[in-house]
Amino acid sequence: MRTPGFVVIFWRDMLRFVRFRTLLLSSLVQPALWMAFFGIAMSANFNLLTAEIPVPSGLNEVNYLTFMSAGVIAMTTLFTSLYGGITLLFDKNWGLLREVFASPLRRTDIIIGIGLSVVVKSVLQALIILGFGILLGVQYFPGYSPSEVAVAVAGIILFVTVFALGFVFLSSAISITMESPEGLQGVITLLTMPIFFASNALYPIEAFPDVLMVISAYNPLTFLVNGLRYFAIGDSFFALGKMYSYGAVEVVTSLTGLVVFTVLMFSIALWRFRRAVVT
Amino acid sequence: MPDTIISVNGLIHRYGDTEAVRNISFEIADGEIFSFLGPNGAGKSTVINVLTTLLPVQQGHASIAGFDVMVDPGEVRRRIGIVFQEVTLDRDMTVSETLAFHGMLYDMPRDLMKSRIQELIGIVELSGKRDTLTKHLSGGMKRRLEIARGLMTRPRVLFLDEPTIGLDPQTRMRIWDYIHQINREGTTIFLTTHYMDEADQLSDRIGIIDHGQIVTSGKPIDLKNALGQDLIYLETTDNSSAIRIASTQEAIISGEQKKNGVVFIVSEDGTRILPRIIDLLRENGIGVLTINMKKPSMDDVFVHHTGREIRDAGPEKGFSPKSRPGRR
Numbered sequence: 001m002r003t004p005g006f007v008v009i010f011w012r013d014m015l016r017f018v019r020f021r022t023l024l025l026s027s028l029v030q031p032a033l034w035m036a037f038f039g040i041a042m043s044a045n046f047n048l049l050t051a052e053i054p055v056p057s058g059l060n061e062v063n064y065l066t067f068m069s070a071g072v073i074a075m076t077t078l079f080t081s082l083y084g085g086i087t088l089l090f091d092k093n094w095g096l097l098r099e100v101f102a103s104p105l106r107r108t109d110i111i112i113g114i115g116l117s118v119v120v121k122s123v124l125q126a127l128i129i130l131g132f133g134i135l136l137g138v139q140y141f142p143g144y145s146p147s148e149v150a151v152a153v154a155g156i157i158l159f160v161t162v163f164a165l166g167f168v169f170l171s172s173a174i175s176i177t178m179e180s181p182e183g184l185q186g187v188i189t190l191l192t193m194p195i196f197f198a199s200n201a202l203y204p205i206e207a208f209p210d211v212l213m214v215i216s217a218y219n220p221l222t223f224l225v226n227g228l229r230y231f232a233i234g235d236s237f238f239a240l241g242k243m244y245s246y247g248a249v250e251v252v253t254s255l256t257g258l259v260v261f262t263v264l265m266f267s268i269a270l271w272r273f274r275r276a277v278v279t
Numbered sequence: 280m281p282d283t284i285i286s287v288n289g290l291i292h293r294y295g296d297t298e299a300v301r302n303i304s305f306e307i308a309d310g311e312i313f314s315f316l317g318p319n320g321a322g323k324s325t326v327i328n329v330l331t332t333l334l335p336v337q338q339g340h341a342s343i344a345g346f347d348v349m350v351d352p353g354e355v356r357r358r359i360g361i362v363f364q365e366v367t368l369d370r371d372m373t374v375s376e377t378l379a380f381h382g383m384l385y386d387m388p389r390d391l392m393k394s395r396i397q398e399l400i401g402i403v404e405l406s407g408k409r410d411t412l413t414k415h416l417s418g419g420m421k422r423r424l425e426i427a428r429g430l431m432t433r434p435r436v437l438f439l440d441e442p443t444i445g446l447d448p449q450t451r452m453r454i455w456d457y458i459h460q461i462n463r464e465g466t467t468i469f470l471t472t473h474y475m476d477e478a479d480q481l482s483d484r485i486g487i488i489d490h491g492q493i494v495t496s497g498k499p500i501d502l503k504n505a506l507g508q509d510l511i512y513l514e515t516t517d518n519s520s521a522i523r524i525a526s527t528q529e530a531i532i533s534g535e536q537k538k539n540g541v542v543f544i545v546s547e548d549g550t551r552i553l554p555r556i557i558d559l560l561r562e563n564g565i566g567v568l569t570i571n572m573k574k575p576s577m578d579d580v581f582v583h584h585t586g587r588e589i590r591d592a593g594p595e596k597g598f599s600p601k602s603r604p605g606r607r
C-alpha cells in the first residue's frame with residue numbers, strides 16, 4: 001500500500017492539529033463562543049428593533065440568531081482557511097520545508113494536502129456551530145424531513161469545502177511568497193476586514209452604498225452565506241424585517257462563483273509554489 | 280574504474296552581487312567519500328543546495344547518476360538523501376513519525392518503510408527514543424536522527440552538510456563510523472566540513488574550497504605529502520634573516536614568517552636537517568630560542584593553499600608539543 005502525495009502532507013498537518021491540544025480545543029470552542037456571546041447579545045437587540053415589523057402571511061420568520069448563525073459558520077470558515085496556510089511560512093522559516101522540496105513530492109501535493117487539512121477543520125467547526133446552534137434554539141431545517149436534513153447538511157458541507165479550499169489556496173500562495181510572519185499577519189488582517197464586512201454575513205446588504213453592494217455581490221463570503229442560508233433555513237424566509245428568497249438559480253450561481261474563485265486561487269498558489277525557493 | 284556519479288562543470292552561483300560559487304568543476308566516483316573542506320562562507324552549502332535541486336543552476340552544469348540537475352530534478356531527487364547543515368526536524372513529531380513522514384514523501388512501500396525504520400533506529404542507537412518528540416532529543420541524537428532520515432530511502436548519493444558541527448568528540452567519532460558503514464554498503468558520500476580532522480579521516484578525496492573556488496583537490500595523503508616531509512618551526516633572535524640564510528639549503532622548500540617565528544617546509548627528514556640549520560644560523564649570529572617539528576597536517580595543507588588559518592589559531596597551536604617533542 002502506497003500513500004498519495006497529498007495525503008502525506010495532510011497526515012502531518014492533522015498530526016500537529018491533534019497534538020496541540022490547546023489549538024484543537026480553541027479552534028472548536030471559539031465558534032461556539034461566538035454564537036453564545038455575540039449571537040445572543042445581538043439577537044436580543046435586533047429582535048427588539050424588528051419586533052414591530054409585520055410578517056407577511058405564509059412566510060417563515062426567523063430570529064436574528066438563526067439569521068446570523070450562517071454568518072458565524074462563514075466567518076469561522078474564512079478565518080480558519082485564511083490562517084490555514086500560515087503553517088507553510090513557519091515550515092519555510094524553520095527549514096522544515098526543505099526536506100519536502102528536496103523530495104520527489106510534487107508541489108501540487110503540498111497545496112492540496114494543506115487544503116484538505118483545512119477543509120476537515122472547517123467542516124468540523126461548521127458542524128459544531130450547527131449542533132451548538134440547535135442547543136441555543138436556532139431554528140435550522142424548518143419542517144424538513146430527515147432525508148431533507150441530510151441533503152441540507154451535505155449542501156452545507158459542499159459550500160464550506162469549496163469556500164475553504166479557495167481561501168486556503170490564497171493563504172498558501174501568500175505564505176510561500178512572504179518572509180516574515182508579522183507581514184503575513186498584516187496582509188491577512190487586511191484581507192479579512194473587507195471580505196467580512198462587505199458581505200451579508202451579519203446584516204442585509206441592501207442598505208449598502210452602491211459600490212459596496214457590488215463588491216459584496218461578488219464577495220465569495222456572500223456566495224457562501226447564500227448557500228448556507230438556503231440549506232439551513234430554507235428557500236424563503238423573513239428576517240430583520242425583510243424577505244429573503246433563494247431560488248435554485250441563486251444557489252447554483254453562488255456555487256459556481258465559489259468554484260471559479262477556488263480554481264483561480266489554486267492557479268495562483270501553483271504559480272507561487274513553482275517559483276518558490278527554499279534554502 | 281568506477282563510474283562517475285556526480286559531475287559538476289563550470290558551476291557559478293550568485294546571490295545578488297555576491298558571487299558565492301565561482302566556476303567550480305569536479306567529479307565524484309561511484310562509491311567514493313568526497314569532502315569539501317573550507318572556511319565559513321566558502322560556498323559549500325551553496326554547491327550542495329544546487330546539487331540537491333533546492334537552488335536553480337544559474338550557470339554551468341551538474342548531473343547526478345546521469346541525470347541533469349536542471350533538466351530532470353525529479354529523477355535526481357529520487358536518488359539522493361540530504362542531511363542539512365541546520366537542524367530541520369519537526370519539533371512536535373516523534374522519532375519514528377519523522378522517519379515515516381520521510382519515507383512517505385518518497386512513496387516507499389509500507390512494509391519496507393517499517394522494517395527500514397526499525398533497522399535505522401537501531402543503527403543510530405535511538406531505539407529507546409522511538410516515540411520521543413524530537414524537541415526532547417539532545418543535539419547529538421537529533422543529528423543521528425537526521426542522518427537516519429537521510430538514509431531512509433537508501434539513496435545512491437548522500438549529501439552531508441557539516442554532519443558533526445557542534446557535537447562532542449565521542450558522538451563525532453560514532454557518526455564517522457556510521458558514515459563509513461553507509462559508504463561500505465554502496466552509498467556515495469558528499470560531505471562538507473570545516474574540520475580538518477574530519478576531512479582527513481573520512482574522505483577518499485578532499486576538495487579544498489575557498490572564496491567559491493576549489494583551490495586544490497586530491498587524496499588526503501597526497502595533499503599532505505605534496506607539502507614535503509616535515510614542517511619545522513623556529514623562534515629566533517632575527518626571524519627575517521633566518522629565512523634568508525636557511526633558504527640557501529637545498530632541502531628547504533619554503534620559509535615563511537609567522538607571528539613570533541618562522542616555518543620551514545623541508546623535503547628531507549627534518550631530524551637530520553635541523554642540526555645543520557641550527558649550526559648555520561649560529562654561524563651567522565642568530566640565536567635559536569624554540570624548536571618544534573611535525574609532519575604536515577590538513578591544517579598545514581589548508582594554510583599553504585589558502586594563505587590563512589581556517590580557525591583563529593596562531594601557528595604555535597598547529598605545533599602542539601604532542602605532535603613531536605622538540606622543545607628545549
Ligand SMILES: Nc1ncnc2c1ncn2[C@@H]1O[C@H](COP(=O)(O)OP(=O)(O)OP(=O)(O)O)[C@@H](O)[C@H]1O
Pocket residue numbers: 279294297298299317318319320321322323324325326364473
Ligand atoms: N540566501 C543567501 N542570500 C545571500 N547570500 C547568501 C545566501 N546564502 C549564502 N550566501 C552567501 O554566499 C556565500 C557562501 O555561503 P555558503 O552558505 O555557501 O557558505 P558555506 O561554505 O556553507 O559556509 P558555512 O561553513 O558557514 O556553512 C557567503 O558569502 C554567504 O554570505
Ligand SMILES: [Mg+2]
Pocket residue numbers: 323324325364440
Ligand atoms: Mg554551509
